[in-house]
Amino acid sequence: MTMSESEPNSEISVMLVDDHAIWRGGVRSMLEDTEFSVIAEASSGHEAIERARENNPQLTLLDIRMAGGDGLDALQTLKKEHPRMAVVMLTTYDNPTYMARAVAGGAAGYLLKGVERDELLASLRAVCSGEMLLNAKDLVRSLRGISDHALGSTDLIEPLTEREQEVLRLLATGLSNREIAVILFVAESTVKTHVEHIIGKLAVSDRVQAAVWAARQGLVTVASEA
Secondary structure: OOHHHHOOOOOEEEEEEOOOHHHHHHHHHHHOOOOEEEEEEEOOHHHHHHHHHHHOOOEEEEOOOOOOOOHHHHHHHHHHHOOOOEEEEEEOOOOHHHHHHHHHHOOOEEEEOOOOHHHHHHHHHHHHOOOOOOOHHHHHHHHHHHOHHHHHHOOOOOOOOHHHHHHHHHHHOOOOHHHHHHHHOOOHHHHHHHHHHHHHHHOOOOHHHHHHHHHHOOOOOOOOOO
16 A cells, blocks of 8 residues: 555655755755655664654655765665655665665665756655656666676676676675565575576686676776765
8 A cells, every 4th residue: 555545635754864954955945835744854874764763754865875874774774664664765876886775775766866846756756656766677777788798798608698697787786695686586596596607607706706807897887986
């Protein structure tokens, strides 16, 4: 049951999480005179977890890189403790690495800061109606589009299968086998087998070296620290 179905015409409680008060104020003003009511704010991932326990918001807008607690780490705890709460990542980072972690963590959406008010409201309404603005299929498609020709141009004794290519791209973003399994809707043991095959075909020693290989081939975009 979605928020809109369970409580028609009611306010939707929102928590804003960002380490910049000016940004939080800007988003709060964008939500004024709408069905979205800001009931809590936090300046870090750690604080967000505490504020969520105290206020139980229906929707959280969560930044990624913050002093005092990473948003993607907080995402997993928030979804574990509040499984019905919708979380939308709102960040400056347009990067498949962060998108992959957001998908694995259960985020319903991934929006870039600078989004126009109408687009923001439309996205939040869609999420609260049960839609997923960020899903595994879109993520895998975006990763595949980064550098498809690189795998075809490499001199491998035995080529990687399409599934192994997907696993390699996700592995290279830093995801664990469990997180990759969530994204690809397969068993963790299946991912482990794929990783073993990948390591063998690339003739590398471990998953770290496989990730390095993928980065050198241009299969992933390394997340910026800026």
